[in-house]
Amino acid sequence: MSRSRDISAGTTRDIYTYTATSGQTTFSGADDSSSTLSYTAGKINVYLNGTRLSAADYTATNGTSVVLAAGVSSGDTLDIEVFGIFSIANVGEGGGAIYVNNESITTSYTIASGQNGFSVGPVTIESGVTITISDGQRWVIL
Numbered sequence: 001m002s003r004s005r006d007i008s009a010g011t012t013r014d015i016y017t018y019t020a021t022s023g024q025t026t027f028s029g030a031d032d033s034s035s036t037l038s039y040t041a042g043k044i045n046v047y048l049n050g051t052r053l054s055a056a057d058y059t060a061t062n063g064t065s066v067v068l069a070a071g072v073s074s075g076d077t078l079d080i081e082v083f084g085i086f087s088i089a090n091v092g093e094g095g096g097a098i099y100v101n102n103e104s105i106t107t108s109y110t111i112a113s114g115q116n117g118f119s120v121g122p123v124t125i126e127s128g129v130t131i132t133i134s135d136g137q138r139w140v141i142l
Helices: none
Strands: 010-021 026-028 046-048 065-070 075-085 109-111 116-119 131-133 138-141
Touching: 010 109, 046 065, 065 075
Parallel strands: 109 131, 116 138
Antiparallel strands: 010 075, 026 065, 046 075
């Protein structure tokens, strides 16, 4: 997972996974986990059966679908890795700071190997949203 070096802004990462039908070229809407694809053009990576595709192999310009240059086989897996930006509100006097997070998690998220995370509760995870924590990592809710 990528993170910004700037403490006031960072990068989010979501992965949408689709299982293809024979000859399928367009991937949009709900993925295999019922999460609806949404992205900013130019801020995605696309993987077919684990191999990263070059930008020439697909079109992704409208924020809601990815169109492959060639159809794929039934059962192939297409992963769409989406990057976004989040900001942390910093408030405080004399060098102090308050970090603010939303009470509701609306996008699936993975805490990758080598990273940990925290939230301040109460925290609600919306229906259909999955939080994945890699083995040996931690997510703490205070």
